[in-house]
Amino acid sequence: xSVRNDILSMIKKYETIIIHRHQRPDxxxxxxxxxxxxxxxxxxxxxxxxxxxxxxxxxxxxxxMEEVEDSVYQGALVIVTDTANSPRISDNRYALxxxxxxxxxxxxxxxxxxxVWVNTKASSCSEMIMDFYLMFEDxxxxxxxxxxxxxxGIVGDTGRFLYPATTSHTLEVAAVLRxxxxxxTALNRELEQISMSVAKLAGYVYQNLEVDADGAGKVLISHExxxxxxxxxxxxxxxxxxxxxxxxxxxxxxxxxxxxxxxxVRLRSKGPVINEIAKRHHGGGHPLASGANARDMDxxxxxxxxxxxxxxxxxxxxxx
Ligand code: AMP
Numbered sequence: 001x002s003v004r005n006d007i008l009s010m011i012k013k014y015e016t017i018i019i020h021r022h023q024r025p026d027x028x029x030x031x032x033x034x035x036x037x038x039x040x041x042x043x044x045x046x047x048x049x050x051x052x053x054x055x056x057x058x059x060x061x062x063x064x065m066e067e068v069e070d071s072v073y074q075g076a077l078v079i080v081t082d083t084a085n086s087p088r089i090s091d092n093r094y095a096l097x098x099x100x101x102x103x104x105x106x107x108x109x110x111x112x113x114x115x116v117w118v119n120t121k122a123s124s125c126s127e128m129i130m131d132f133y134l135m136f137e138d139x140x141x142x143x144x145x146x147x148x149x150x151x152x153g154i155v156g157d158t159g160r161f162l163y164p165a166t167t168s169h170t171l172e173v174a175a176v177l178r179x180x181x182x183x184x185t186a187l188n189r190e191l192e193q194i195s196m197s198v199a200k201l202a203g204y205v206y207q208n209l210e211v212d213a214d215g216a217g218k219v220l221i222s223h224e225x226x227x228x229x230x231x232x233x234x235x236x237x238x239x240x241x242x243x244x245x246x247x248x249x250x251x252x253x254x255x256x257x258x259x260x261x262x263x264x265v266r267l268r269s270k271g272p273v274i275n276e277i278a279k280r281h282h283g284g285g286h287p288l289a290s291g292a293n294a295r296d297m298d299x300x301x302x303x304x305x306x307x308x309x310x311x312x313x314x315x316x317x318x319x320x
């Protein structure tokens with residue numbers, strides 16, 4: 001028996017189901033959260049299904065959140081998607097429910113919840129929600145909007161099917177989703193489009209990228225700069241992959257200063273494992289895509305030195 005059977009049984013038992021995802025949501029967090037909510041709403045119209053969490057800055061075209069009173073959590077089932085550790089769950093009232101389910105594709109560093117379904121081989125949590133639907137296709141209903149959300153989540157987390165986590169299964173699942181009735185061209189455009197100020201920030205990233213001889217890259221973006229460009233933190237997502245398009249770059253970090261002064265660190269890699277670095281600096285994530293925090297410039301330098309070391313080790317391993 002798969003844990004998915006247990007998840008469906010638990011879903012069937014509860015009248016109220018509240019679905020959460022991680023803070024600073026990306027398309028996969030929203031796609032998996034609201035995609036699942038839509039599937040459950042269509043499959044069990046008698047149940048109360050809610051999607052909750054902080055603002056979805058810049059991703060309103062995907063979905064909006066719902067306001068839920070604390071009392072609604074009483075006797076409810078809470079499901080959290082795409083979130084490896086509990087401090088990152090958006091809206092900490094997730095703990096007020098009667099039962100908790102974790103569905104995620106990140107390394108299972110914190111197996112919180114009464115039921116835990118983690119598949120680190122899945123390209124995205126949206127792919128997992130689709131796997132859940134496909135397993136119980138006779139009992140569940142996939143709406144066109146759920147398909148749009150799940151497709152958006154997969155496109156987001158695979159970098160348009162480019163990143164190594166993209167498998168033939170990912171493409172099969174995506175093909176089923178594309179067969180549904182939604183405007184994929186409009187969705188892709190929404191996901192890809194950037195404002196003029198983000199385009200200028202992209203220019204800044206390319207101009208100011210520092211790369212060492214082993215391919216360790218670093219870009220620092222001060223809060224002052226973001227204010228000057230008129231950009232909010234969530235908009236920096238589209239410039240994170242840019243250093244990776246450069247031949248010489250092997251692993252890189254984007255250090256984005258927050259209004260409070262600390263730095264949000266976004267780490268990416270073409271080979272060297274960087275989630276161990278992230279874990280040492282209040283973060284985590286996938287081996288090749290992680291996030292962390294640096295309290296000040298000293299910690300920024302420390303993290304960069306660790307990226308440099310990871311690149312050096314990686315090159316040595318390849319040579320040996
Ligand atoms: P980001 O750079 O924010 O797009 O994050 C890249 C990956 O790292 C995503 O899979 C996140 O879920 C994960 N991640 C980012 N920040 C953190 C954090 N503070 N703790 C744990 N995982 C994180």
